[in-house]
Amino acid sequence: MTGTDIFERSTGRISALHLIIIGLSLTMTLGAWLYSKKQLEHRIESRFLAARDSTVDLILDSMSRYEDALWSGVAAISALGGDVDMQEWKVFAQSLNIDQRYPGVNGVGVIHYVPRETLPAYLAEREAERQGFEIYPQHDQGFSLPITYIEPEDVNAAAVGLDVAHEVNRRTGLLASRDTGRSKITGPIVLVQDSDHTPGFLFYAPYYSGGIPETLEERREQFQGVVYAPFVVRKLVEGLLSKERRDVHFSIRDGEQTIYDEHAIDDGLSDANPLYTDTVSLDLYGRNWEIEVRSNLAFRTNNGFEQPTLILFGGLIIEALIIALLISMARANSRARSYAFELTTELRGKSEKLEMANAEIEQFVYVASHDLKTPARGIGFLTDLMEEDLSEHVNDQEAHGALQMHLDLIRERVERMHALTRGIMDYARVGRSDLSHDNVAPEEIIKACIADFEVDTAQVHLESDVEKIVVDSHNFRRILENLIGNAFKYHPDPAKAHVAITISEKPDHLEVMVADDGAGIAPQYHERIFEVFQTLRTSEDQESTGIGLAIVKKLVEQHGGTVRVDSDEGRGACFVFQWPKTLLNERPEGLGKVA
Structure with a gap:
């Protein structure tokens, strides 16, 4: 392989890495935009549903209050002995204070049930009470349902004497109220007192003689009439909403x-x-x-969608700056490699000048790295400017509460960009080598680990059902190194730490448990610790890349197993994973597809 081949291959790897970084950054930007958009859409939809429910509830509450007024009229009639005269009804209606307490209702009145055989007596009684009282219009029903009283009468005078039995909607609603003993409204009608001839309806509450009837036959036999209220729908809505x-x-x-x-x-x-x-x-x-x-x-x-647009716009600006930064990095790296290659070619065989050339290369890389800090600072500076320009939105926590969070998220991602690229390269190397087929005793692996960590052999205890690890002992040891190393690294007192390793043989795999007596891990972090670059260390703990357990998980899964942790704060941690007993003819699914 020539020097040119090596150079070209290295350059291609850097380009792929740049694409990964751009993809991750763009994904975070679009994710923040979509999340903000979905959250805002949900809040706006909730406001609409609340407005809808408020409108419907107001209609229901108002109709309930109107019903209460009708039943109070029924109670008044019952208190007066089962009937009421015109003066008594006027006093009752005035006590309701309809205009103030029941906006939207046209009035409140009484409709009597008059069988045809009692019609003369009814008319005589009305004539004595009100001169010129007439029932209209004529119809062929066997009974009449005349409006006897209606208050206030001045605006409802045209309804006095109207026989509601003449029209099907008025009659049907009233008879349904009679038969059920409950309040009912009619289908759409036009009130005779409505000069605009717009849709309206009547609201009925029945009253009976001789107590409260319980059967349909009793209700029909004891039925005396209804207390009612006429409504013009347009006026009803205007009065309420x-x-x-x-x-x-x-x-x-x-x-x-x-x-x-x-x-x-x-x-x-x-x-x-x-x-x-x-x-x-x-x-x-x-x-x-x-x-x-x-x-x-x-x-x-009142419910605009500006916030997601601002987030997307700001994110795309940051994305453009990141791309510019990566392009600058790629060009600087290419110049550095080209310069190094030229120097290497020129100085090949001239050992006396090699030290000087290396010094020049180091200086060049230092200057290039120093110059690349400027775009990164520019991103942070632009984020501060955006926060200042959007201060009105940032301070509006109710409408734009998520905006500050996303600006802080952009800063954090820029600061972690370099660490992220290095971590991706380390993580990607896992699984590139082929599976090994060898025979190594578990005791030998444990002894090697103990020697590496320089701990007392009594601090690590092994119990094993198997004599040899025959599948990929190299990566098996790598997993144990990570788990045992973490047990000592994060123990409150490493000198007193104890680690118990158990290897059990199952029908189709080995089950390995690594238990320690350290500080333990809270259940809410059991999944998180296996993610790339996740660490639970505090500012007082040792520095950690957060890659060790992610490598463990990836290695185990590439060998067809799973890994989990059983732990709680204060009682240590036990990591459990599966390992193949024999080398399979084919590599486990997913192995060999590592980036």
């Missing part, structure tokens, strides 16, 4: 008919392409209302 105070618009459908629709109104807040839309189905007093809720322009304005 001011559009100016909402971030959503909605429509209401009752069956096939739309009884309220804000979507079709251009009020300056309607959003032709809403961010969110949802439909809620309500079983409401015998009717099914479909409420379609859409976000409006106020919602869009």
